Amino acid sequence: MSERQVEVEILRYDPETDQAPKLQSYSVPCQEEWVVLDAITYIKDHIDTTVSFRWSCHMAVCGSCGMMVNGEPALSCKSFLRDYPDKIRIEPLAHFPIVRDLVVQLDDFMEKLNRVKPYIIPKEKKSVSDGQHKQSPAQLKAFKQYTLCINCTLCYAACPQYGLVPDFIGPAAMALAHRYNLDSRDGGREQRQEVVATDEGVWECSFVGACSEVCPKQVDPAGAIQQMKIASTVDWYKEHLMPWSKP
Amino acid sequence: MAKSNKPIVWGLFAAGGTITAFLTPVMIFVTGLAVPFGIMGPEVLAYDRIHDFVANWFWKLVLFGIIFFSLWHAAHRFRITMHDFGVRADRVVAKISYLLAALGTLGAIVLLLRI
Numbered sequence: 461m462s463e464r465q466v467e468v469e470i471l472r473y474d475p476e477t478d479q480a481p482k483l484q485s486y487s488v489p490c491q492e493e494w495v496v497l498d499a500i501t502y503i504k505d506h507i508d509t510t511v512s513f514r515w516s517c518h519m520a521v522c523g524s525c526g527m528m529v530n531g532e533p534a535l536s537c538k539s540f541l542r543d544y545p546d547k548i549r550i551e552p553l554a555h556f557p558i559v560r561d562l563v564v565q566l567d568d569f570m571e572k573l574n575r576v577k578p579y580i581i582p583k584e585k586k587s588v589s590d591g592q593h594k595q596s597p598a599q600l601k602a603f604k605q606y607t608l609c610i611n612c613t614l615c616y617a618a619c620p621q622y623g624l625v626p627d628f629i630g631p632a633a634m635a636l637a638h639r640y641n642l643d644s645r646d647g648g649r650e651q652r653q654e655v656v657a658t659d660e661g662v663w664e665c666s667f668v669g670a671c672s673e674v675c676p677k678q679v680d681p682a683g684a685i686q687q688m689k690i691a692s693t694v695d696w697y698k699e700h701l702m703p704w705s706k707p
Numbered sequence: 708m709a710k711s712n713k714p715i716v717w718g719l720f721a722a723g724g725t726i727t728a729f730l731t732p733v734m735i736f737v738t739g740l741a742v743p744f745g746i747m748g749p750e751v752l753a754y755d756r757i758h759d760f761v762a763n764w765f766w767k768l769v770l771f772g773i774i775f776f777s778l779w780h781a782a783h784r785f786r787i788t789m790h791d792f793g794v795r796a797d798r799v800v801a802k803i804s805y806l807l808a809a810l811g812t813l814g815a816i817v818l819l820l821r822i
């Protein structure tokens with residue numbers, strides 16, 4: 461196992477005492493197989509216990525360790541140090557307020573996620589005695605990809621549009637709305653459209669595509685948004701040109 | 708929150724994008740490369756031939772469709788590109804782009820009807 465000295469710069473900020481965020485540099489002896497999160501954990505354990513950051517699973521499933529690594533949003537537990545030069549810069553996820561150091565405030569995302577009703581709104585009432593909902597492999601495949609989202613919000617940090625227009629519902633919440641819309645058991649699309657089909661919904665997206673590029677789970681939120689744009693456009697024409705087609 | 712009316716322009720943009728992606732390269736190839744470089748003979752674009760072609764109502768309509776959708780696609784694309792370049796005057800940019808597309812559409816109608 462080879463060891464390498466890596467200079468890790470971490471953005472430090474405590475809104476209660478600091479005037480402005482500043483970078484602090486640490487020299488860390490890193491093992492070949494380490495990820496960025498290991499280097500930060502080393503700093504916390506051996507150099508500076510005051511560094512604050514979030515993590516939990518260390519295996520790219522919990523979604524809590526997102527950070528800007530050399531300016532790009534990434535899961536720090538999935539970013540291998542061998543892919544980076546001897547000096548790396550770690551900052552909190554862009555576009556979110558900083559709580560402390562690398563920990564950001566996710567309230568805005570949570571509130572938006574809530575607004576798109578990311579849960580099944582049953583198409584028809586069914587009691588337990590009616591048996592289970594059956595779903596064919598094809599019906600499952602229609603939305604499976606969008607279930608893989610781990611709410612890491614890397615896509616929000618990558619989206620220039622969210623940075624410009626904070627009201628934008630944003631990629632992950634949209635992808636999840638799409639996930640439930642596509643579910644054969646769900647009947648809630650019309651309710652979700654009240655949020656999805658607005659200016660702050662899909663129409664704020666200018667299809668930069670950065671969200672899909674940084675997504676660690678290949679959810680492809682940009683694809684979901686474009687599909688919803690098509691569906692919302694069809695809705696619009698139906699509503700305005702063929703009012704009788706409304707149920 | 709009210710539902711957006713953006714589908715009007717976006718619908719044209721999407722339809723135009725599909726048409727542009729499939730047909731514009733062919734048009735450019737024939738008019739801009741194949742004939743000038745001699746891959747196809749000059750008779751392909753001979754005046755009488757093209758005139759007969761455009762005089763036909765069906766092809767007139769097809770040509771109008773291509774021009775109309777491409778223009779509206781370009782207008783919306785331009786609007787978004789200006790935004791991506793950091794021009795923060797969406798309303799003005801939108802008005803100018805769509806106005807140009809509307810003028811182009813009108814021009815196409817007039818020209819096609821005169822043939």
Ligand code: SF4
Nearest residue numbers: 609610612613615675
């Ligand atoms: S869509 Fe991808 S990048 Fe966005 S929150 Fe979900 S997993 Fe993370």
Ligand code: FES
Nearest residue numbers: 517518523525537
């Ligand atoms: S620690 Fe759970 S995703 Fe990185």
